Amino acid sequence: MTTVEFEPWDDPQEKPLIHFQNVTKKFGEFTAIDNLTIDIYEREFYALLGPSGCGKTTLMRMLAGFETPTTGKILLAGQDIAPVPPNKRATNMMFQSYALFPHLSIWENIAFGLKREGMAKPDINNRVDEMLRLTRLEQFARRKPHQISGGQRQRVALARSLAKAPKLLLLDEPLGALDKKLRQETQFELMDIQEKTGTTFVIVTHDQEEAMTVASRVAVMDHGKIIQVATPDRIYETPNSVYVADFIGDVNIIEGTTSTIGEDTYAIGWADGLAPLNATSSTAFSDGQKCHLAIRPEKVAISTDKPEGAANAVQGRVLDIAYLGNISTYHVELLSGEVIKAQAANTRRISRRSYTWEDTVWLSWTATAGVLLAS
């Protein structure tokens, strides 16, 4: 069986659906978006991820037409959309607060955009029914928004924004108001709907797990700039900066200085009196260059005895254990005073665990486990 990889961003023939060209947006003195250039391709599920105030919502509102760039251009399918008002754009938005019209029924909410288009009555009926089926809301059609649950409201908002079959659907923190379990279910529903409808989705979120789950590509933003755009696995495995490594998931950051051992292999001097760490990196580092080694906790093994033949092994004392049921995160204080987090699956009953608080343990990881990042 062969599967066609969906990677339009690697295909130079492919024309992006949306092209931001050196876009800057200022609110008075404050720069919300700083000289930003990105491409979003058709059928993509593009996640804008960043802390609050990083400009991700502003970026989305510019796509919807509620804000205009101070300088720069936004092209939608090759057309500059700056002069097009929101009601004339082929984009629809799902609002963070859902913004369902409280005086209209679920059915009328979904039909709202279609009626404005002047669509014929039978066509509206068909389209609304189709949307209700897609979001599994058939039995709620006659209810008012305040008569249904949060999860259902979220689906109504989605159905309403999808009803007009927009070229581009914008989702502003769509799952923020849902509890964790419902959120996870809805994430898969969203992906499912995105695949079924073939619409391009741009989602704004501050929840990295959500971005990783749903998106085909994730753009990590900070202070109005894009720090890295890549597929979720690449963002996680090969972050391009300490900021991205730290923002996505849990990470140990060890500061040190490099010295070359062989091709792509480096020794990192990091603490007085301790053996240097071994790491590989495809980016070149010069001798004595300051660097950060980023290692994910799940790539650090923990054991009572010193492991044989490990590329990196350090001794420490268990400071804290975060028990999460399926896995535990151990906070281990090294002799140098640094705290390294190691994650292990709880394959045995907790009473049979061979180390606990205050025990001396060994942490080890391979040379390829970490990512070497320049300061």
Next chain:
Amino acid sequence: MRRFFLIAPPFAWLLLLFLVPFVIVVKISLSDAALAIPPYVPKFSWAEGIGTYFGQLDFENFTFLTEDDLYWKAYLSSLKIATVSTILTLLVGYPMAYGMARASSEWRPTLMMLVILPFWTSFLIRVYAWMGILSNEGFLNQFLLWAGIIDTPLIILNTNTAVYIGIVYTYLPFMILPIFSALERLDGSLIEAAEDLGCSRLTAFWLVTIPLSKTGIIAGCFLVFIPTLGEFVIPSLLGGSNSLMIGKVLWEEFFSNRDWPVASAVAVILLLILIIPIVLFQRNQQKQQEAEQ
């Protein structure tokens, strides 16, 4: 027991200050006028007994109200003036409430203050002030003559126009405040959502803002309509002899004619007419409260 003590004061209040006076008014409306103090008979006396007392009451005054066309004309004219001035107040008040709700949050308390400020002066004095503005030699005519817009003074005072101006001015805050509170709670993202789904600014206003401020509009309209229907001060000070309102008729029956029974009958009918909008108003308030839950 505790519940009883909690609801007892409002009930006692209503009983003493509404129900008892109302029963007295109803009783007077069923009596006959007389040259006496107080100017009506029968008066209750232990000697004649309760049977004779009730026997002397009749609906004569109410029949009289239907016979003289002055009364029903006054009721109709009051209804017309109240309806027209409610619509005018809505037309003036809605944009003001909308502007207030759209103003930045630091301006809102000031604007609210400006709306309420007229209440700091006596209502009577404010209506008198309008006489000074609207009269033939008043400020308005002087200004218009000075500006060259008119050659001869406009006759506004002692016409229905003056009554409308007075009512709209006086009751404007009662229209603005409920509409403002409805508009202030309106989520701005709803308007954006409407625009996103293809509405122009105007259709978004018509399809979202207006329906969502409906409860405020209804509350404001009733708060203006109900007191305006029985309004007495404004038509008697600003209106002419031909601006007929039931409040004025009522006053004249009481104080000029000293016919308390007929005046009381007029008042009872007015109250019966008002019950309909009051019940509707209560319903609207209840609906609004339910929607908020």
